[in-house]
Amino acid sequence: MTRKVVLTLIIGVLFLPFLPLLIWSFAQGWYFPQLLPEQWTVAHWQAIFTTSTKVGQGFVQSLAIASLATMLALVVGLPAGRALGLMEFPGKGAIKLFLLLPIIVSPLATLMGIQFVLIRLGLSGTLLGVVLVHLLPTIPYMTLVLSSVYANFDLGYEAQARTLGASPMQVLSQVTLPLIAPGVVGGALFAFLISWNEFLLTFFVGSGRVLTLPMVLFTSLQGGNTGLTAAIAITSILPALVFLLFSSRALSDDAAIGGLGDV
Amino acid sequence: MTRKVVLTLIIGVLFLPFLPLLIWSFAQGWYFPQLLPEQWTVAHWQAIFTTSTKVGQGFVQSLAIASLATMLALVVGLPAGRALGLMEFPGKGAIKLFLLLPIIVSPLATLMGIQFVLIRLGLSGTLLGVVLVHLLPTIPYMTLVLSSVYANFDLGYEAQARTLGASPMQVLSQVTLPLIAPGVVGGALFAFLISWNEFLLTFFVGSGRVLTLPMVLFTSLQGGNTGLTAAIAITSILPALVFLLFSSRALSDDAAIGGLGDV
């Protein structure tokens, strides 16, 4: 009983910041010291679907960029993660350590160099340029997650499948991929979120011409329309909620959480 | 031999973005298509130490905020991590999952609610306010890292020490803390980095009155002084380098990397 209360409390505290957002997004004016707004409205949510707020555009661009960045991170991360997770070679520890660089160094520090290159390549201010810089955090993250997924993968399964008559391609599709799937999906969702939430890289490389949802939200935050801003903020949380839903399903599955629980 | 080349290559690629920074910071004008600047200077590095650039002020404020945020995160994270890592109770998985919220949700989404509260408390634009919002990402992170550190801790050590005559306080200071130290130090360094690199929360909550290094760097990036910006960017990387140095020393120690390698 006490535990249930404590549990509800903890989860409540973590959700608390989202409650005023929800109220604001439906409030027509909500001022201190009112406990609740006097009038409710759905106008802010309707506004989101108009082109002038650019929320739709931002949502689509964010979706496209994050999907592409995630897919490319998977393409690089799967073989790299297998090598790091399953093989022993000198310098392996150093590589895993240096893969942390894009995570522990602020994008602000690397932006100048990146911008310099992207401008030369004519990619600054383009969608492709933004996708490329989003690979900077997503590929190392994906590689690290997949290396720990592979580290928990017993190569005996592959040997076993081979001796039962499976060709290398059959082993990959029938054994390896199904077995590492939970970790891969979890890691991909997390990489998607990294890209989806990315602000600084998009802000500078996009140069105002690439409009992801965080850009729209940032602009709205600096403006004064609390209701609309709250509605946009809630929209931007959607993928994180999908992630939580997936993770709570895979909660019993250690492989998926193993790679993520330690983040 | 081939492996050494590959290794050098990978680490080279990861370090590449920092090379132009280094050149810019010592260059007196460096323009495309020059391979290297014609003239070198230490003026940018000297400028950092003048008060007008506010780098010194930013450095000190960043250091103070990150140190405080890390210490407070440790105070909360040590008992919380022990409970999550060592005890079994219903809802434990849910708590660990919801602790991911501040990591997977962009600060942009939660800023409105936070600002609202901080303004009421008169903490918006104050150092204390910034420290408090920096706890939002650091406490959950620290708790998760310490829960995995404690999950790898064998309670048998404590039982063993007790039967050998150690009091509970002696057990804590002579056995438990020394054993979990590598994980704690690694996690604390990482939490420090999270706070050190924090941009959006400081930007809005600090309201321009709290000047951390990322704020100084952001402003400088939007200005045009490439050399000075590069010098500031390099300065802002210093703690990350300290972290790498520590981690590479603890590389052989699984407890430390276990909590961090999967990030």
Add this chain to the structure above:
Amino acid sequence: MSELGYLSLQQLTKRFRGIPAVNDVWLEIAAGERLSLLGPSGCGKSTTLQLIAGILRPDQGQITLQGRGLNRVPPERREIALVLQKGLLFPHLSVGENVAFGLKMRGESRAEREARTLALLDQVQLTGFEDRQPAELSGGQAQRVALARSLVICPKVLLLDEPLSALDANLRGDMQTLILRLQEETGVTMVIVTHDQSEAVVMSHRIALMFDGCLRQVETPEGLYQRPSDASVARFFGGVNFFTAAADHHRLTLAGGDVLTTDFPQQGAVQVTIRPECIHLLADQICGTNLLPVTVCQNRFTGTQRHLSLQTPAGLELQAWVPPSQNWAIGQTAFAHLPPDALWSFPTPTVPAPPHSEPKALSP
């Protein structure tokens, strides 16, 4: 060994989520005795040990040492040392610091600590190892350091929780010898938890057999083999021959014929057991009594013995373990001699006797 009651468990009960892991255990241990708590995994033997050490608190019952109640004494003041399965040397301390740990906690002087540490390392045959790191030790060496670390504080009772199960089979024998020698040298009272009955047999004066949180029999090793209290105890100790018989004083009527026993069975239907290594197989009918005519059905060489399956004309099946030098052909007829003093009987059980968790069979 002095009189019983040095260490005493009275009505000891410990429940986890309401389910008793240790259930109403009464046990008296003498000073200087080596007693094994033996049973399958999950039988409550480790829990009992942790209750004695003070790491767990009993829900009911009392533990006394030299007549003094321990229930409210914290583990660090019980003078009862514990050695766990994995040794658990403190990895941040050197071997010497590990051994000296208990002395340091007691505030002994550096000189005293050093002298005692070196002496104990000597005793466990690790002279000169004091500056090594635990990670540099083999499993057997680590376990010896753990022993030294526990003995250095001169405990009144030494508890060993499966101390050898993590070691290779070839090391186990050496460690058994070492532990026996240390116990004899120090005279410390010793309680050993193990699931391996051959280990319990070698290591202990008495064995306390536990099934499902309850003590089933407390006996000397030989007594447990020769006079098991019921069929489940006999099975746990590798008993394979069980048959029903009609008892009339010392005479047992089996399916294969009549035999005499030195046991005093109840009259009427009883269950009879005889250990497979006690059955002798003879080619000829030399002596008249306790001989059953049998046919050899199976002959399995196990290295140090031959396991024979025998059958009497009336269908009674017997397992006999004979020396490898005796080779019998399948189908050969012979006479099985069941020595009267090896036949042991219990009343036919009214409830199924085997314990809840499957006991380990004796692996010869």
Add this chain to the structure above:
Amino acid sequence: MSELGYLSLQQLTKRFRGIPAVNDVWLEIAAGERLSLLGPSGCGKSTTLQLIAGILRPDQGQITLQGRGLNRVPPERREIALVLQKGLLFPHLSVGENVAFGLKMRGESRAEREARTLALLDQVQLTGFEDRQPAELSGGQAQRVALARSLVICPKVLLLDEPLSALDANLRGDMQTLILRLQEETGVTMVIVTHDQSEAVVMSHRIALMFDGCLRQVETPEGLYQRPSDASVARFFGGVNFFTAAADHHRLTLAGGDVLTTDFPQQGAVQVTIRPECIHLLADQICGTNLLPVTVCQNRFTGTQRHLSLQTPAGLELQAWVPPSQNWAIGQTAFAHLPPDALWSFPTPTVPAPPHSEPKALSP
């Protein structure tokens, strides 16, 4: 069992970082034979198995099956199935899908797959388990499914890598019986890797003993006990009695007296061994030959035997394992009978005989 050479290893060598794990192994295995690769961990036995399965490629040498070279045949086309220690059932497939895996890879029809799967599950006594998930199985059940999964493809050779070492002691006996029965029913040629000589003895027609990557002796189980090729082999099989003697034809002069042997030792100094369970202890000097007067120094009850340490007046030490019914008091004098056919000799070794990695001692 047909003639040797069904599966044949010729000059097989595999190096890891230049160090040979398998070194110049020649071995001929007959169709339908059960052969054990026995040795301490790290001796190269598992590597040999993986070379046969095709998971590793040899650096040198040739593997042939029915005369056909396998070196360039990938594992999936060798018709050699492998069962690993942990079973490794595919966790994303049901028990039935696991068993049918090999048939599906071969493109068999669904009807054929289902029929064969049900038949194999029957054979391993898991009828009705086809819809269970691997996580729902006990260790023994999982291992039986792994067996069924390997046998369903009717392999020419079945390789088992420590198939029982992850199981409880009490399950091991049942699994041994099941594997023996399956092998006899299917007639499949079987190679078993194990470090446990009692397992090898029970499971195999012949045992190939490996130390340090090299084959040391390939023999029947009884042959390895009775005619070990050298002292290190004898020690691995629990030999404890080793003494030097002067040999003169069939007469051996020991420190305790003269004995006769049916072995044909080299003349001069030889090393003599006798298994401890072959020594009989007699109270009186019944027969005249091969009797040594001894004193009982130690008597250790092990449950199914008594391990006695004996010493002759001249200082020769003997270990004798006698039935538990024979109880000897410490200090008692007796006569040790060393049967002539149990005395086995080898030339005195010029190099120290024990292998690099400590062999496991026989744990009785």
